Amino acid sequence: MLLTINGEDRTIENAATVADLLGELGIAATKVAVERNLEIVPKTAYGETALVDGDKFEIVHFIGGGSQEADLAAADDDGFVVAGKKFSSRLLVGTGKYKDFEETKIAIEASGAEIVTVAVRRVNLTDPNQPMLVDYVDPSKYTYLPNTAGCFTADDAVRTLRLAREAGGWNLVKLEVLGDQATLYPNMPETLKAAEALIKDGFDVMVYCSDDPIQAKMLEDMGCCAIMPLGSLIGSGMGILNPVNIALIKENANVPVLVDAGVGTASDAAVAMELGCDGVLMNTAIAGAKDPIRMACAMKHAIIAGRESFLAGRMPKKKYADPSSPLAGII
Numbered sequence: 001m002l003l004t005i006n007g008e009d010r011t012i013e014n015a016a017t018v019a020d021l022l023g024e025l026g027i028a029a030t031k032v033a034v035e036r037n038l039e040i041v042p043k044t045a046y047g048e049t050a051l052v053d054g055d056k057f058e059i060v061h062f063i064g065g066g067s068q069e070a071d072l073a074a075a076d077d078d079g080f081v082v083a084g085k086k087f088s089s090r091l092l093v094g095t096g097k098y099k100d101f102e103e104t105k106i107a108i109e110a111s112g113a114e115i116v117t118v119a120v121r122r123v124n125l126t127d128p129n130q131p132m133l134v135d136y137v138d139p140s141k142y143t144y145l146p147n148t149a150g151c152f153t154a155d156d157a158v159r160t161l162r163l164a165r166e167a168g169g170w171n172l173v174k175l176e177v178l179g180d181q182a183t184l185y186p187n188m189p190e191t192l193k194a195a196e197a198l199i200k201d202g203f204d205v206m207v208y209c210s211d212d213p214i215q216a217k218m219l220e221d222m223g224c225c226a227i228m229p230l231g232s233l234i235g236s237g238m239g240i241l242n243p244v245n246i247a248l249i250k251e252n253a254n255v256p257v258l259v260d261a262g263v264g265t266a267s268d269a270a271v272a273m274e275l276g277c278d279g280v281l282m283n284t285a286i287a288g289a290k291d292p293i294r295m296a297c298a299m300k301h302a303i304i305a306g307r308e309s310f311l312a313g314r315m316p317k318k319k320y321a322d323p324s325s326p327l328a329g330i331i
């Protein structure tokens, strides 16, 4: 019979059920999520779900998947907590745009990040015959944060994350619903709709959003566990274009606020932290640098420096000079 599996037409000779199909493809049923004609098939039903000619399957295969406990031993008192879990690093990193998985791995190590976000639709999680991220970035060492990059509707985003949860058990997710290809700006009505559905479905939702303080508050009130306004457009490296709005969002929030997207260089990350943000998520600034490993290291230091500077409290700005050496006693 003719089936479409992950967009590819395949002739399957012997399989009668989803369980048989996985067997024929050589995939262990416990590490896989199957969506058939846009409906997720629960693992318990693989054996009795009969294949029908023309069925379309989306199969997500995670080797050793599932988010694991972060290494809390290293967490200092200033760590940040999201969805009840404490992290010592306030830098979250993406996994796209690197030369290969080896470079991804070394850059993530150099960044000191504990949370790594993965585009479920883009990173190879399905084909065990190709290099797979989980073979390089150990899911028992890092908290995997599946994201919905490439989703332009609420329905698409919700389906993508349900599929990821079915496969890897991930409950903590990063929602992004994009408006158009040119800007990748968040589509806020669709983002709100998806966030509501995911929260209702039991997900812990970290949400990429516009830097509008009112909509950020709506997302928090709805139950999102972290608010992630963009600094500037994804991949633009333009830094934080609206620091006043980011500060307003942080001032009104009772959940962590992380700048997500647009960071271009280390000083942008420091600015985000000096505004009082709880963390920064970035990808392109590291992966797109001439020396990604060195930049990852720079970002680690920038995040720490920005945070320390925020906690230290900056001196007040003054209109006129104030000599560095006291004038009293000068002859």
Ligand SMILES: CC(=O)[C@@H](O)[C@H](O)COP(=O)(O)O
Pocket: 093, 094, 095, 096, 117, 147, 149, 176, 208, 233, 234, 235, 236, 237, 260, 261, 262, 263, 281, 282, 283, 284, 285
């Ligand atoms: C990796 C990821 O989740 C991106 O969608 C994110 O928004 C990062 O953007 P930059 O690549 O601009 O850092």
